[in-house]
Amino acid sequence: MIRIYETMFIVSPRLDEESRNSMAEKVRDYIVERVSGTIEKFDRWGIRKLAYRVTKGFSEGDYTVIQFKADSESVDILEKFYGITPEVFRWQTFRREDLEKAEKKALLKKGTSEEELPEGQTEVKAVESAVVEVSEAVVEKTTETVATEE
Amino acid sequence: MVRDNRRRMRSKKKCRLCGSKTTYIDYKNLSLLREYVTEKGKIIPKRITGNCAKHQRMVKEAIQRARFMALLPYTKE
Numbered sequence: 001m002i003r004i005y006e007t008m009f010i011v012s013p014r015l016d017e018e019s020r021n022s023m024a025e026k027v028r029d030y031i032v033e034r035v036s037g038t039i040e041k042f043d044r045w046g047i048r049k050l051a052y053r054v055t056k057g058f059s060e061g062d063y064t065v066i067q068f069k070a071d072s073e074s075v076d077i078l079e080k081f082y083g084i085t086p087e088v089f090r091w092q093t094f095r096r097e098d099l100e101k102a103e104k105k106a107l108l109k110k111g112t113s114e115e116e117l118p119e120g121q122t123e124v125k126a127v128e129s130a131v132v133e134v135s136e137a138v139v140e141k142t143t144e145t146v147a148t149e150e
Numbered sequence: 151m152v153r154d155n156r157r158r159m160r161s162k163k164k165c166r167l168c169g170s171k172t173t174y175i176d177y178k179n180l181s182l183l184r185e186y187v188t189e190k191g192k193i194i195p196k197r198i199t200g201n202c203a204k205h206q207r208m209v210k211e212a213i214q215r216a217r218f219m220a221l222l223p224y225t226k227e
Binding site for chain 1: 223
């Protein structure tokens with residue numbers, strides 16, 4: 001199941017700028033190669049003050065935000081990678097369901113307007129459910145009419 | 151009846167996020183999140199902000215994410 005994810009991580013400010021940049025690129029390449037995802041957005045914030053002092057004693061950090069598409073089962077690999085990288089001291093990865101929904105809607109709209117089925121399954125499912133609903137409604141109606149006749 | 155009620159009536163708060171039809175609150179949008187946080191950094195309850203349950207949940211989620219990434223404080227002083 002391909003899903004949209006967003007990940008943010010903070011790199012230690014003790015490294016110099018070059019190695020911080022290379023660290024961000026390393027994560028990006030890791031997502032492409034190991035997680036086999038596709039990068040949609042790559043945003044470097046650079047050094048930024050933290051809202052509070054972290055237990056490691058840092059009061060600033062280097063932020064990077066990456067939005068990517070990946071398989072839901074392989075995202076764990078990225079989390080493990082963060083865990084064994086001491087330069088990254090905080091990270092967060094989560095699903096962007098709102099973007100997924102928007103994408104799905106756009107696909108459905110496209111399908112109905114062009115009357116084509118670009119990526120079969122979702123369209124077919126929607127049609128099927130609609131048909132089922134209609135048939136149910138018909139059954140209800142018939143039962144009602146029977147009841148009234150009796 | 152109506153007149154009696156009017157004396158006690160307060161203007162009813164409306165969920166501003168419903169007004170703008172928000173479907174997702176970004177935890178990086180700090181200027182928005184600061185409106186739902188007190189000076190000490192606590193989340194303001196929905197009975198005061200007037201948020202609906204759905205949007206209060208979104209606000210909560212976003213603030214918690216921002217706090218973890220040290221974009222917003224857990225507490226101030």
